[in-house]
Amino acid sequence: xxxxxxxxxxxxxxxxxxxxxxxxxxxxxxxxxxxxxxxxxxxxxxxxxxxxxxxxxxxxxxxxxxxxxxxxxxxxxxxxxxxxxxxxxxxxxxxxxxxxxxxxxxxxxxxxxxxxxxxxxxxxxxxxxxxxxxxxxxxxxxxxxxxxxxxxxxxxxxxxxxxxxxxxxxxxxxxxxxxxxxxxxxxxxxxxxxxxxxxxxxxxxxxxxxxxx
Numbered sequence: 001x002x003x004x005x006x007x008x009x010x011x012x013x014x015x016x017x018x019x020x021x022x023x024x025x026x027x028x029x030x031x032x033x034x035x036x037x038x039x040x041x042x043x044x045x046x047x048x049x050x051x052x053x054x055x056x057x058x059x060x061x062x063x064x065x066x067x068x069x070x071x072x073x074x075x076x077x078x079x080x081x082x083x084x085x086x087x088x089x090x091x092x093x094x095x096x097x098x099x100x101x102x103x104x105x106x107x108x109x110x111x112x113x114x115x116x117x118x119x120x121x122x123x124x125x126x127x128x129x130x131x132x133x134x135x136x137x138x139x140x141x142x143x144x145x146x147x148x149x150x151x152x153x154x155x156x157x158x159x160x161x162x163x164x165x166x167x168x169x170x171x172x173x174x175x176x177x178x179x180x181x182x183x184x185x186x187x188x189x190x191x192x193x194x195x196x197x198x199x200x201x202x203x204x205x206x207x208x209x210x211x212x213x
Contacts, residue, residue, distance in 0.1 A: 007038070008044050010024075011024055011028075011041045011044065011045060012045060012053055012055075013040055015045060016051065016052050016053060021042055021047075023039040024042065025038050028041070036171075041181060043056065059147040060142065060146060061147040061148060065143075065146040068133060069148045069149050072130065073152045073156060075125040075129060078118055079119060079123045079126045080198060082114075082118040082122065083115070083119065084190055084191055085111055085114075086113075086116060087186075089108045091187055093108045093112070095183040133149075153202045153205055154206070155195065155198055155208060156198060156202050160195045160198040160202070161195075161199055162194055164195040164196055167195065168192070171185070
């Protein structure tokens with residue numbers, strides 16, 4: 001049995017025996033458990049006055065959630081990256097640079113077409129899956145605690161934050177190099193806006209979940 005399960009079972013038995021939370025905390029700390037471990041174990045049970053102790057809702061994992069959220073976040077990735085590629089291709093066509101090599105000029109139209117084609121497929125899938133998952137949550141708030149959803153949302157936060165920081169670093173470097181052209185700044189702004197929107201959207205989702213628990 002895992003250490004967390006042992007402490008959780010002990011807390012449940014102690015509460016059932018009528019022990020106070022302070023007494024349980026003192027006993028566990030004296031036995032060598034850390035404050036964080038004790039707090040996590042106590043948090044598994046609601047403070048509702050009822051016997052036996054009422055457990056708090058826990059994150060859950062199902063194969064269906066794995067499929068649903070894998071599709072959702074894959075569609076998000078395709079939508080975001082191809083939206084950026086679409087804007088970059090348009091900028092390459094509308095704002096050509098004499099320093100551009102021949103391949104970049106020739107490939108701009110192809111990249112534009114590929115991005116449009118991908119967005120026509122990926123964007124509707126993403127928004128439909130987002131609508132579907134929100135409807136599931138409205139019917140059953142327990143779906144909000146999906147372990148896959150939580151992990152992939154934090155992954156999206158990490159990647160979006162990393163992209164935004166990298167984009168900002170490149171912009172500063174180009175300024176210091178004196179090579180920050182208008183086209184470059186517009187491309188960088190596109191990356192920044194898309195990554196920031198994704199970051200803020202999913203951060204609000206996590207803050208809402210934290211507030212619930």
